[in-house]
Amino acid sequence: MLNNNAILEMKDLDVAYGHAKALHDVSLSIKQGETSFVIGRNGAGKTTLLKTITGLLKPVKGSIIYEGRDISGLPPERISLEGIRYVAQEKKVFGNLTVRENIELAAYGLGEPMEQALDKVIGLYPKIKNFLKLKAGQLSGGQRQILLIGRALVGEPKLLLVDEPTEGLAAIVIEDVTAILSRMKGRVSAMIVEQNLTLVSRLADRIFIMKEGKVEREIADRSALSDIRELEQYL
Amino acid sequence: MKERMLKKEAEKTPGPMTDFLEFKRHLPKERILLELVIVAGGFVLLAPILKVQRVTDFMIFCIFVLSFDLLYGYMGRLSFGHMLFLGAGAYGGGLCIRYITKDPLLAILAGIVLAGLLAMLIGPIIVRTTGACFALINLAFNQVGFFLVLSVLRKITKGEDGLGVVPAGLGGLNLGSRPIMFGFVLFFLLLTFYVLRRVTTSPYGYLIRSIKEDETRVKFLGYNTFLYKWLTYVLAGCLAGLAGTLNALNYGYVNPNFMDTHRNVDVVFAVLIGGAGNLYGSIIGGVVYMVISNYLAIYIPRWEIVLGMALLILVFRFRQGIWGYVRKKGARRSIPAEIGVERG
Numbered sequence: 001m002l003n004n005n006a007i008l009e010m011k012d013l014d015v016a017y018g019h020a021k022a023l024h025d026v027s028l029s030i031k032q033g034e035t036s037f038v039i040g041r042n043g044a045g046k047t048t049l050l051k052t053i054t055g056l057l058k059p060v061k062g063s064i065i066y067e068g069r070d071i072s073g074l075p076p077e078r079i080s081l082e083g084i085r086y087v088a089q090e091k092k093v094f095g096n097l098t099v100r101e102n103i104e105l106a107a108y109g110l111g112e113p114m115e116q117a118l119d120k121v122i123g124l125y126p127k128i129k130n131f132l133k134l135k136a137g138q139l140s141g142g143q144r145q146i147l148l149i150g151r152a153l154v155g156e157p158k159l160l161l162v163d164e165p166t167e168g169l170a171a172i173v174i175e176d177v178t179a180i181l182s183r184m185k186g187r188v189s190a191m192i193v194e195q196n197l198t199l200v201s202r203l204a205d206r207i208f209i210m211k212e213g214k215v216e217r218e219i220a221d222r223s224a225l226s227d228i229r230e231l232e233q234y235l
Numbered sequence: 236m237k238e239r240m241l242k243k244e245a246e247k248t249p250g251p252m253t254d255f256l257e258f259k260r261h262l263p264k265e266r267i268l269l270e271l272v273i274v275a276g277g278f279v280l281l282a283p284i285l286k287v288q289r290v291t292d293f294m295i296f297c298i299f300v301l302s303f304d305l306l307y308g309y310m311g312r313l314s315f316g317h318m319l320f321l322g323a324g325a326y327g328g329g330l331c332i333r334y335i336t337k338d339p340l341l342a343i344l345a346g347i348v349l350a351g352l353l354a355m356l357i358g359p360i361i362v363r364t365t366g367a368c369f370a371l372i373n374l375a376f377n378q379v380g381f382f383l384v385l386s387v388l389r390k391i392t393k394g395e396d397g398l399g400v401v402p403a404g405l406g407g408l409n410l411g412s413r414p415i416m417f418g419f420v421l422f423f424l425l426l427t428f429y430v431l432r433r434v435t436t437s438p439y440g441y442l443i444r445s446i447k448e449d450e451t452r453v454k455f456l457g458y459n460t461f462l463y464k465w466l467t468y469v470l471a472g473c474l475a476g477l478a479g480t481l482n483a484l485n486y487g488y489v490n491p492n493f494m495d496t497h498r499n500v501d502v503v504f505a506v507l508i509g510g511a512g513n514l515y516g517s518i519i520g521g522v523v524y525m526v527i528s529n530y531l532a533i534y535i536p537r538w539e540i541v542l543g544m545a546l547l548i549l550v551f552r553f554r555q556g557i558w559g560y561v562r563k564k565g566a567r568r569s570i571p572a573e574i575g576v577e578r579g
Contacts (some may be wrong), residue, residue, distance in 0.1 A: 075454065
């Protein structure tokens with residue numbers, strides 16, 4: 001049974017790389033329209049968690065209930081068509097395609113008319129209009145990240161999973177990415193893995209703190225935190 | 236049990252098939268027409284210099300190289316067994332002429348269908364693999380095909396002796412005439428070029444290029460990549476089959492050498508010389524390779540040494556082949572100013 005208003009719920013999830021367990025009994029729930037953040041040290045299992053939801057990794061045990069249906073073990077393309085989009089940490093675009101072709105590929109795959117998809121991405125970041133004919137491989141790290149987030153929004157997603165969106169970006173670009181993520185807030189549910197506490201403090205509705213493959217603490221009401229710097233001990 | 240159900244569910248994943256058929260017209264008709272005129276003009280100009288029959292041979296090889304490039308240059312899957320489909324096309328056409336009808340067009344259809352069916356049949360096993368495994372499984376199937384036509388099926392293929400392939404005329408045109416065969420093959424080369432130009436500049440073309448770059452990320456966009464890899468494999472097989480039938484019609488016979496695995500090297504070299512992942516590169520590579528193998532052999536007995544050295548130079552100096560080098564030299568980058576400012 002799904003928690004009231006939850007879009008995604010994980011129950012007793014165990015994930016392993018061969019014999020090495022990466023997630024132990026992870027249970028958490030994300031509500032509709034909520035922006036939740038996952039924080040924790042390297043190796044805490046944050047990326048593994050996202051990869052499991054997207055279907056890249058199969059859980060050894062437990063279930064992932066999305067909109068009332070168990071999606072654990074479904075292939076990534078099915079999960080994507082169900083409305084879950086993943087923006088990976090590596091900021092990899094299709095470098096040999098132009099920016100426009102990158103968006104077009106997503107539009108065709110996810111069944112959205114091209115012009116509508118293009119308008120959506122341009123609406124998110126108007127400067128991208130100047131780069132449409134450029135090979136995506138020529139974009140800077142920040143522009144790639146924006147393109148990836150824009151591309152993930154094609155086809156009316158319901159849940160966006162973003163892994164370290166500001167990692168390795170210049171301060172000015174982080175501002176752009178933050179602005180885009182805040183514009184999406186409330187329109188689409190999101191689960192963001194992030195180490196940048198300023199971003200977390202500005203956007204988080206809920207915070208999951210992970211440690212050694214487990215959810216160590218959940219902060220459901222951010223106002224309960226007197227100071228976001230309290231969280232530094234977990235990074 | 237659950238695994239099997241999940242696999243079935245994955246194969247049911249809808250893909251944008253209607254969009255795949257609805258090729259987006261990025262290239263204006265005039266441009267494609269101009270490109271076809273350039274390709275045709277090039278071969279017509281070469282014909283009096285290198286002799287019509289030789290250039291006909293070059294064009295057939297170019298069709299074969301184009302089919303291989305779709306698989307290797309565009310989708311990033313290197314096959315060491317592509318001769319299987321050339322041979323299947325040659326035998327399909329040859330057997331059709333021998334046992335069913337002498338109509339050359341029906342023979343071509345039979346060749347394409349046989350090669351396509353073969354690709355459809357073995358494709359689901361092969362396209363699940365990548366890298367060395369993909370190359371070697373193709374080689375293994377090619378070898379099986381070679382021995383099938385050589386010995387197991389010798390009653391109908393006539394084994395090592397091969398079959399004579401003498402088609403009827405084509406509406407009063409005698410294909411035995413060299414200029415007519417030249418025109419016939421040129422038509423099919425232009426048709427192949429046109430189809431591939433449309434395919435590779437459509438969203439389907441982006442898709443297969445993206446599979447080459449990162450298949451997992453393509454799946455995140457909702458595509459059932461298995462289906463598209465299989466379709467590409469079948470298309471490449473059909474085009475190789477077309478080259479095979481044309482080869483049989485051009486030479487007037489078909490024998491197991493048409494399926495000889497050793498000759499896969501020719502097509503790999505041709506694509507590397509011309510530049511993988513580009514149709515012009517395939518045609519240039521096909522012609523250059525054929526010129527080297529036809530003419531160098533006259534002057535240098537062990538001409539393969541020169542070819543090997545040329546390849547070493549390509550690998551170290553011109554990785555993108557002749558066409559890639561020309562494009563790189565000619566390219567004028569026009570990166571908007573904001574990019575420099577915003578590098579993250």
